Amino acid sequence: xxxxxxxxxxxxxxxxxxxxxxxxxxxxxxxxVIVAGDRGDVPARALALGIVDEATDDxxxxxTGADLVVxxxxxxxxxxxxxxxxxxxxPGTILSDVGSVKKRVMDMITPVLPEGVILVPGHPVAGTExxxxxxxxxxxxxxxxxxxxxxxxxxxxxxxxxxxxxxxxGMIIEIMEADxxxxxxxxxxxxxxxxxxxxxxxxxxLETQMSAEVIKFSAxxxxxxxxxxxxxxxxxxxxxxxxxxxxxxxxxxxxEDLTALQRAIRWGEGETLQxxxxxxxxxxxxxxxxxxx
Amino acid sequence: xxxxxxxxxxxxxxxxxxxxxxxxxxxxxxxxVIVAGDRGDVPARALALGIVDEATDDxxxxxTGADLVVxxxxxxxxxxxxxxxxxxxxPGTILSDVGSVKKRVMDMITPVLPEGVILVPGHPVAGTExxxxxxxxxxxxxxxxxxxxxxxxxxxxxxxxxxxxxxxxGMIIEIMEADxxxxxxxxxxxxxxxxxxxxxxxxxxLETQMSAEVIKFSAxxxxxxxxxxxxxxxxxxxxxxxxxxxxxxxxxxxxEDLTALQRAIRWGEGETLQxxxxxxxxxxxxxxxxxxx
Ligand SMILES: NC(=O)c1ccc[n+]([C@@H]2O[C@H](COP(=O)([O-])OP(=O)(O)OC[C@H]3O[C@@H](n4cnc5c(N)ncnc54)[C@H](OP(=O)(O)O)[C@@H]3O)[C@@H](O)[C@H]2O)c1
Ligand SMILES: NC(=O)c1ccc[n+]([C@@H]2O[C@H](COP(=O)([O-])OP(=O)(O)OC[C@H]3O[C@@H](n4cnc5c(N)ncnc54)[C@H](OP(=O)(O)O)[C@@H]3O)[C@@H](O)[C@H]2O)c1
Numbered sequence: 001x002x003x004x005x006x007x008x009x010x011x012x013x014x015x016x017x018x019x020x021x022x023x024x025x026x027x028x029x030x031x032x033v034i035v036a037g038d039r040g041d042v043p044a045r046a047l048a049l050g051i052v053d054e055a056t057d058d059x060x061x062x063x064t065g066a067d068l069v070v071x072x073x074x075x076x077x078x079x080x081x082x083x084x085x086x087x088x089x090x091p092g093t094i095l096s097d098v099g100s101v102k103k104r105v106m107d108m109i110t111p112v113l114p115e116g117v118i119l120v121p122g123h124p125v126a127g128t129e130x131x132x133x134x135x136x137x138x139x140x141x142x143x144x145x146x147x148x149x150x151x152x153x154x155x156x157x158x159x160x161x162x163x164x165x166x167x168x169x170g171m172i173i174e175i176m177e178a179d180x181x182x183x184x185x186x187x188x189x190x191x192x193x194x195x196x197x198x199x200x201x202x203x204x205x206l207e208t209q210m211s212a213e214v215i216k217f218s219a220x221x222x223x224x225x226x227x228x229x230x231x232x233x234x235x236x237x238x239x240x241x242x243x244x245x246x247x248x249x250x251x252x253x254x255x256e257d258l259t260a261l262q263r264a265i266r267w268g269e270g271e272t273l274q275x276x277x278x279x280x281x282x283x284x285x286x287x288x289x290x291x292x293x
Numbered sequence: 294x295x296x297x298x299x300x301x302x303x304x305x306x307x308x309x310x311x312x313x314x315x316x317x318x319x320x321x322x323x324x325x326v327i328v329a330g331d332r333g334d335v336p337a338r339a340l341a342l343g344i345v346d347e348a349t350d351d352x353x354x355x356x357t358g359a360d361l362v363v364x365x366x367x368x369x370x371x372x373x374x375x376x377x378x379x380x381x382x383x384p385g386t387i388l389s390d391v392g393s394v395k396k397r398v399m400d401m402i403t404p405v406l407p408e409g410v411i412l413v414p415g416h417p418v419a420g421t422e423x424x425x426x427x428x429x430x431x432x433x434x435x436x437x438x439x440x441x442x443x444x445x446x447x448x449x450x451x452x453x454x455x456x457x458x459x460x461x462x463g464m465i466i467e468i469m470e471a472d473x474x475x476x477x478x479x480x481x482x483x484x485x486x487x488x489x490x491x492x493x494x495x496x497x498x499l500e501t502q503m504s505a506e507v508i509k510f511s512a513x514x515x516x517x518x519x520x521x522x523x524x525x526x527x528x529x530x531x532x533x534x535x536x537x538x539x540x541x542x543x544x545x546x547x548x549e550d551l552t553a554l555q556r557a558i559r560w561g562e563g564e565t566l567q568x569x570x571x572x573x574x575x576x577x578x579x580x581x582x583x584x585x586x
Contacts, residue, residue, distance in 0.1 A: 205546070233574065258544075273533055
């Protein structure tokens with residue numbers, strides 16, 4: 001039997017994504033020891049699920065001796081977690097994360113990164129609207145993209161190790177700049193979530209009677225939106241607070257396009273509507289063809 | 294064996310919904326003869342699928358002798374179809390439809406409705422983003438709502454027959470006023486589709502390189518939107534043209550709510566974001582509880 005890829009992996013924040021990673025590490029035998037660091041009753045729950053070898057709310061202890069540390073908490077928790085673990089990170093340790101936003105997370109980590117610790121930021125583009133270690137599963141990552149955004153001076157060996165971990169978990173790896181990641185994800189993930197939250201909020205704001213009927217007759221479109229808008233409030237608050245510019249920029253374009261459609265409806269311009277609706281069908285086909293549907 | 298509910302049912306427009314109804318009628322033995330009326334090569338395709346007994350592009354012939362006629366084409370086709378069939382509708386015939394908009398459809402039909410023909414408008418709130426007879430299936434209706442919007446002077450017997458048909462197809466029946474239907478559906482179905490079309494359109498308008506990456510990294514949110522925005526362009530053009538007021542009204546509220554969120558992001562108001570995101574989670578739970586998820 002070959003040696004596992006890592007000796008000791010500490011996952012700090014063992015929720016949906018962290019616990020799915022723990023399960024994949026175990027399944028593929030990628031770590032000799034898996035440690036969960038979290039808070040409240042989460043460490044005990046993770047232990048009870050049998051997905052980690054150790055679990056603690058002492059983050060400093062969790063990372064001690066780890067050759068890979070993965071931040072798995074909402075991105076807003078990054079400064080607090082870094083403060084707790086920085087003194088315990090040994091030179092040569094690889095520090096990674098799974099945050100949905102990359103630039104700001106790197107800006108939070110870099111100034112407090114101890115000498116010799118290697119930062120390889122990552123974003124497994126796979127998720128559900130659920131949270132917590134109970135809802136994770138190793139197959140979550142299967143066939144999905146994992147985007148890594150290391151700085152230019154990061155040694156390739158460390159990037160390759162993190163890439164190999166995600167590849168063994170079933171992901172396809174792409175390396176790009178953090179800024180670019182944040183702009184792409186603002187469109188494919190952050191704006192759709194913002195819109196879904198808004199529309200479900202609009203429905204919640206209707207008169208009680210109407211609101212009840214909207215739930216009752218929840219049709220295909222709205223149903224999908226409520227699922228998206230059932231996503232974790234803290235995680236998403238942190239995403240919007242930390243990818244502000246890219247989200248506001250794409251939101252501006254969206255609003256302009258929506259205004260144009262609104263005008264077409266108001267003036268009964270059927271051809272404009274039909275032309276747009278036909279164009280979007282082609283995009284759907286492209287997404288299906290890219291096997292991301 | 295008991296007599297079927299109807300002698301001869303003519304379905305005019307045998308696409309996704311019409312063909313699903315044909316399949317359900319057949320499965321439940323609700324019609325002695327099922328006739329499809331459509332255009333182009335669709336009648337031949339419906340016959341080849343074996344889901345109807347007869348099929349023709351002569352709509353007048355299709356409805357001759359029918360005791361139930363169901364309009365299954367996009368709502369914008371209603372005037373043309375009524376012109377073709379009105380002279381052939383016998384007194385006592387029940388005329389129904391499956392249109393996603395109710396008030397305007399009734400306004401189009403009522404003035405040209407022959408003496409003695411009974412209008413029982415309906416909307417099976419069930420669908421997919423696909424179209425055409427090949428994509429229909431009888432189980433589409435299972436557990437979903439069917440909303441009927443007959444005028445106050447319509448005899449109960451006719452309403453009951455149409456209700457019974459959809460009930461046997463697996464649907465739960467609700468009767469309400471057409472106006473009210475249109476306002477509820479504007480929120481639960483029409484606005485979500487409009488938004489999905491817009492956001493996918495916004496992505497299509499990006500620079501080519503960015504647009505390609507959006508398709509490539511299509512994450513959970515965007516993927517759902519592309520599916521919705523892959524819906525039939527003609528059907529949806531007709532929905533927006535014929536439910537204009539209700540759609541513009543809810544769109545106005547949505548835009549205001551979105552502007553408020555935009556401001557919260559710009560000013561970094563995390564609490565506002567988290568509060569809304571928490572509220573929408575409760576709506577998701579209510580939809581799940583209502584078994585419409
Ligand atoms: N969900 C997705 O679809 C998805 C997809 C890709 C990437 N991501 C990213 O993955 C990360 C985690 O998301 P998730 O969905 O896995 O969230 P989650 O299920 O809510 O898990 C987060 C975990 O981190 C813990 N935590 C929060 N603050 C902490 C702190 N200061 N110290 C220690 N532990 C702390 C949470 O504990 P409590 O329960 O006590 O708060 C929870 O156990 C986020 O950065 C997110 O952007 C999410
Ligand atoms: N799809 C949904 O999710 C859904 C759900 C509930 C209700 N509805 C309603 O159901 C109706 C049909 O929708 P669908 O999805 O079943 O559409 P579809 O699959 O596109 O089927 C519509 C059929 O009607 C035919 N048609 C169009 N104009 C016609 C005309 N003037 N004369 C004869 N046939 C004509 C079409 O032929 P061509 O192919 O030649 O155009 C097509 O075969 C619409 O009113 C829609 O609002 C749809």
